Amino acid sequence: MKKQFKNLKATVLMTSALVLGSYSSLSMAQSSMQVQCPGYKPAKTKLLSERTGKKLNKAFEAYNQDLTKEAIDLLYEIEAKDPFDRASVDRFLGQLLISEDGKRAEAKDYLERAVKTKVLNDNDHAPLLKLVGDLEYEAGNYEVAMSWFDKWMDFTCKEDGLTYLKIAKSYIEMKQMEKVIAPADKAIALMDPPKEGAYSLKVQSYYERKMYNEAIDVMETAIHVFPDSDTWYTRLGLFYQITEQYQKALAMFELSYMQGFLTTATQHKQFAQLYAVNGIPHKAAEIVEKHIKSGLIPRDKDNLSSVANSLYQAREFKKAAVYFGEAAKVGNDPDLYRRQGSMLLSAGDYKGAVEALNKALVNNAENEGKVHYALIEAHFYLGDYKAAMLAANKAKTFRAIRKNADAWIPYIQTKATNKGIRI
Incomplete structure (x- = not known):
C-alpha cells in the first residue's frame, strides 16, 4: 500500500506552488488532467489569504529541508x-501525516475534512477523493472506500483499472462474490499492460460459488494473456481435475512440468496422481521416484508406498517389492513387508518372498x-512342502481365509507324495 503514496513529495510540491503564489497557473493546467x-x-x-500563505510557506520550507515533523x-x-x-x-497536513508511522488514520481525517467542504480547486479536490478512498481501503473499510472511489469517478468522469481492481477486491473481502465480476472485467478492460490480479479475483469469485466451468473459462483466457506465468497452468489443471476432465488436467500439468513451473512436492505428487488416474502408472512412479531421489519429495512411508503402488499397477513387481520393503523399513510397518512378499511372489522370487513374509x-x-x-x-513353489503344510494349517485357523487354506492342503499332500516326501 505504501507504493500508492510514493508520489507524496510531488503532491506536496504542488501545495508549495499554492503557497508561493504561482498556484493559479498550475491549478488551471492540472484541472484539465x-x-x-x-x-x-x-x-x-x-x-490563500496572505497570513495563512506565509505560515504554510514556512511549513513547506521545513518539509523541503526534510524536517517533516517540524513542518507538521x-x-x-x-x-x-x-x-x-x-x-x-x-x-497539506494530511499529506504529510500519511508518511508518519501510526498516523494514517489521523491523515485520513484531515484529508476527508479538506475534501468534504468542496472548496479546494478542482485539481486538488479530485485526487483527494481517490486518496481518501485508498486510505479507507488500506484500513479495511471497503464499503466506505468504494463510495469514495465512486465520488472520484463521478467528479472526474474518469475510469481507472487499478481502482476497479480495488473495488473487485473489496467485494471479495466483504464476501459479496457475485459482485466481483463486473469491476474485475472493468479492470481487465482498462489496464494496459494487463494484470493477473483481476483474472485471479474472477476465478476466486466463481470458485467460491462453485461455478467451476466459468472459472475454467477465465483461466483458459488468462493462459493466452500470460503465457509465461507459472500461475495458470497448474491452477487450470486442478480445476480440470475438479470437473473430472482428467486428460486436460494432465495436459496442463505436463505443460507446467516442461516449463519448470512445478516447484513443490505437492505439485509433483498431484502430477503423478494424474498420470495414475489416466492409466499411466509407470509415469506416476517415475515422477515421484525422481523427486524422492532429488530430495524434493520426502523419503517417507507414504511417498515410498506411492511409488510401490504405481509400480505394482504397472506390473513391475520386482521393483515394486523394493519400494514396499523400503517403505516398511522407514515406517516400521510390518504389513508393508506383506505387500513386499506379495510382489516377490508375483515376480517368482519365492525365497525373497519368504524372507519378507x-x-x-x-x-x-x-x-x-x-x-x-x-x-x-x-514355500510350495520352493518345494518345501512341510513348511507349506505348516503355513496352511496356521492359515486355516483364520475364518476369513479358512476355505482357501483348506483347498491347498490336498494339493500340497499330493505333490509331496509324488515327490516321495513325507509331511
Whole structure:
C-alpha cells in the first residue's frame, strides 16, 4: 500500500506552488488532467489569504529541508478560519501525516475534512477523493472506500483499472462474490499492460460459488494473456481435475512440468496422481521416484508406498517389492513387508518372498492370516512342502481365509507324495 503514496513529495510540491503564489497557473493546467467530464469548465481559482500563505510557506520550507515533523508541528499551530484556508492546511497536513508511522488514520481525517467542504480547486479536490478512498481501503473499510472511489469517478468522469481492481477486491473481502465480476472485467478492460490480479479475483469469485466451468473459462483466457506465468497452468489443471476432465488436467500439468513451473512436492505428487488416474502408472512412479531421489519429495512411508503402488499397477513387481520393503523399513510397518512378499511372489522370487513374509509376521496380528496364506504359496513353489503344510494349517485357523487354506492342503499332500516326501 505504501507504493500508492510514493508520489507524496510531488503532491506536496504542488501545495508549495499554492503557497508561493504561482498556484493559479498550475491549478488551471492540472484541472484539465484531473477532470475530463464533457463540457467541463474549471471553477475560478481560489487563493490563500496572505497570513495563512506565509505560515504554510514556512511549513513547506521545513518539509523541503526534510524536517517533516517540524513542518507538521507548524501546520498544527495554524488557526485558519476561512474555509479555503482551512481546507488547504488540512490537505497539506494530511499529506504529510500519511508518511508518519501510526498516523494514517489521523491523515485520513484531515484529508476527508479538506475534501468534504468542496472548496479546494478542482485539481486538488479530485485526487483527494481517490486518496481518501485508498486510505479507507488500506484500513479495511471497503464499503466506505468504494463510495469514495465512486465520488472520484463521478467528479472526474474518469475510469481507472487499478481502482476497479480495488473495488473487485473489496467485494471479495466483504464476501459479496457475485459482485466481483463486473469491476474485475472493468479492470481487465482498462489496464494496459494487463494484470493477473483481476483474472485471479474472477476465478476466486466463481470458485467460491462453485461455478467451476466459468472459472475454467477465465483461466483458459488468462493462459493466452500470460503465457509465461507459472500461475495458470497448474491452477487450470486442478480445476480440470475438479470437473473430472482428467486428460486436460494432465495436459496442463505436463505443460507446467516442461516449463519448470512445478516447484513443490505437492505439485509433483498431484502430477503423478494424474498420470495414475489416466492409466499411466509407470509415469506416476517415475515422477515421484525422481523427486524422492532429488530430495524434493520426502523419503517417507507414504511417498515410498506411492511409488510401490504405481509400480505394482504397472506390473513391475520386482521393483515394486523394493519400494514396499523400503517403505516398511522407514515406517516400521510390518504389513508393508506383506505387500513386499506379495510382489516377490508375483515376480517368482519365492525365497525373497519368504524372507519378507516372515518379517511381516512380527507385530502384525491384524493381518497374520493373510501372511500365513501367502507363505503357503511361497514355500510350495520352493518345494518345501512341510513348511507349506505348516503355513496352511496356521492359515486355516483364520475364518476369513479358512476355505482357501483348506483347498491347498490336498494339493500340497499330493505333490509331496509324488515327490516321495513325507509331511
